[in-house]
Amino acid sequence: METAITDPLPWYIAxxxxxxxxxxxxxxxxxxxxxxxxxxxxxxxxxxxxxxxYFKYDVWKDGLWQILFVIGxxxxxxxxxxxxxxxxxxxxxxxxxxxxxxxxxxxxxxxVGFGTRYADGCTSGxxxxxxxxxxxxxxxxxxxxxxxxxxxxxVHRFVFGGLVP
Amino acid sequence: xxxTSASVVKTPWWKYPAWLLLGVGFGAVLTKAQVISVVxxxxxxxxxxxxxxxVIGAAVVTGVISMFIVRALRKTKTDVSGVPMEFKKRxxxxxxxxxxxxxxxxxxxxxxxxxxxxxxxxxxxxDALVILAGAIVGAFVFGWLKPKLPH
Numbered sequence: 001m002e003t004a005i006t007d008p009l010p011w012y013i014a015x016x017x018x019x020x021x022x023x024x025x026x027x028x029x030x031x032x033x034x035x036x037x038x039x040x041x042x043x044x045x046x047x048x049x050x051x052x053x054y055f056k057y058d059v060w061k062d063g064l065w066q067i068l069f070v071i072g073x074x075x076x077x078x079x080x081x082x083x084x085x086x087x088x089x090x091x092x093x094x095x096x097x098x099x100x101x102x103x104x105x106x107x108x109x110x111x112v113g114f115g116t117r118y119a120d121g122c123t124s125g126x127x128x129x130x131x132x133x134x135x136x137x138x139x140x141x142x143x144x145x146x147x148x149x150x151x152x153x154x155v156h157r158f159v160f161g162g163l164v165p
Numbered sequence: 166x167x168x169t170s171a172s173v174v175k176t177p178w179w180k181y182p183a184w185l186l187l188g189v190g191f192g193a194v195l196t197k198a199q200v201i202s203v204v205x206x207x208x209x210x211x212x213x214x215x216x217x218x219x220v221i222g223a224a225v226v227t228g229v230i231s232m233f234i235v236r237a238l239r240k241t242k243t244d245v246s247g248v249p250m251e252f253k254k255r256x257x258x259x260x261x262x263x264x265x266x267x268x269x270x271x272x273x274x275x276x277x278x279x280x281x282x283x284x285x286x287x288x289x290x291x292d293a294l295v296i297l298a299g300a301i302v303g304a305f306v307f308g309w310l311k312p313k314l315p316h
Contacts, residue, residue: 005204008197008198008199008200008205008216009194009197009198009199011198011215011216011219011220011223012219012223014194014197014198014200014220014223014224015198015219015220015221015222015223015224015226015227016223016224016227017194017224018191018194018195018198018220018223018224018227019223019224019225019226019227019228019229019231020227020228020231021187021190021191022228022231022232023228023231023232023234023235024187025187026232026235026244026250027235027239027244027245027250028180028183028187028244028245029180029183029184029187029244030243030244030246030248030249030250030251031184031251032251032252032253033187033191034253035278035279035280035283036279036300038279038283039279039300039301039303039304040304040308042301042304043301043304043305043308049305049308052305052308052309052311053308053311053312054307054308054309054311055308064181065176065180065181065184066184068181068184068185068188069184069185069187069188069191070188070280070283071185071188071283072184072185072186072187072188072189072190072191072192073188073189073191073192073195073280073283073284073287074188074192074283074284074286074287075185075188075189075192075287076188076189076190076191076192076193076194076195076196076284076287077192077193077195077196077201077283077284077285077286077287077288078287078288078289079189079192079193079287080192080193080196080197080288081196081287081288081289082288082289084193084197087196087197087199087201087202087288088199089199089202089204089205090202090203090204091201091202091203091285091288091290092203092276092285092290092292092293093203096292097292101292102292102295104274105274105275105292105295105296105299106295106296106298106299106302107274107299108270108271108273108274108275108296108299109271109275109282109295109296109297109298109299109300109302109303110271110299110300110302110303110306111267111268111270111271111274111299111303112268112271112272112275112277112278112279112282112296112299112300112303113271113299113300113301113302113303113304113305113306113307114264114267114268114271114303114304114306114307115264115265115266115267115268115269115270115271115303116264116268116279116300116303117264117303117304117307117308118260118263118264118267118307118314119260119261119262119263119264119265119267119268120255120258120260120261120264121253121255122268122278122279122280123221123272123278123279123280124191124278124279124280125253126255126265127221127224127225128221128224128225128228129228129253130253130255131225131228131229132225132228132229132231132232133232133252134229134232135255136257137255137256137257137258137261138255140257140261140262140265141255141261141262141264141265142265143265144261144262144265144266144268144269145265145266145268145269145272145278146210146269147265147266147269148265148266148267148268148269148270148271148272148273149206149209149210149269149270149272149273150210150212150269151266151269151270152210152269152270152273152274153207153210153211153273156273157211164207164208164211164213165203165204165207165208
């Protein structure tokens with residue numbers, strides 16, 4: 001999938017639109033946008049997971065709204081990529097599709113799942129929803145998200161000689 | 166989980182398609198703004214371009230201002246169906262920074278934070294299914310280790 005890079009939806013349109021999901025969702029549905037708890041829900045529906053206290057809750061009662069929201073996000077990706085002209089930028093690296101690449105993605109995914117659950121939120125839950133509702137812990141969490149990414153970038157580039165796409 | 170009295174009230178049926186459609190909008194903006202792309206994410210973390218920071222910054226500023234207005238104009242703090250808005254509690258705990266840093270490293274490796282993982286799958290990037298599988302296992306590992314982790 002060699003895609004030529006075209007300009008993204010400009011930040012001054014995309015950013016405000018994303019931010020407006022906080023009041024829109026709260027006013028319409030009473031919930032703040034958040035995504036990473038969905039990993040917990042998807043784990044809690046697996047038979048046997050209920051052996052752990054963390055997964056002892058009624059997913060279909062407490063988590064259905066969020067499962068619908070993330071299915072929507074998935075469909076939003078489909079809509080843009082296949083109906084609305086595409087994202088206009090490569091979305092993945094070809095080297096991901098090797099055994100080592102997939103293993104690394106799995107480990108990275110594991111860190112995303114573990115980290116967001118331990119921090120109790122991600123870029124949407126903490127950075128967008130949390131800070132919008134003036135949560136100081138969310139601001140600190142967001143700074144740590146970026147710090148972790150910058151640190152990983154430095155190690156990747158200067159220790160392993162990785163390149164920026 | 167969200168322990169609220171709000172769940173005593175039956176959720177009106179139309180909220181379910183509303184969550185789905187709001188998700189579609191959120192995912193479409195994430196994709197069209199290219200924040201789900203490995204190119205943009207890697208360039209952000211290398212400080213080579215400002216796009217991602219600007220998108221996130223503008224989202225936060227818009228969120229803060231719009232919620233300030235909502236709070237001022239809607240003193241009842243209820244949604245349109247009369248149910249109290251559910252503001253998640255986000256207390257200080259070591260996971261805020263330890264989990265935050267771990268997630269940051271994972272965000273760099275996969276080039277996808279949780280929202281984009283789903284958008285990528287929808288956009289036909291099948292390797293994102295591997296990221297999702299890892300994230301679900303990561304949530305399981307957290308649930309398993311939670312009693313032993315500092316909170």
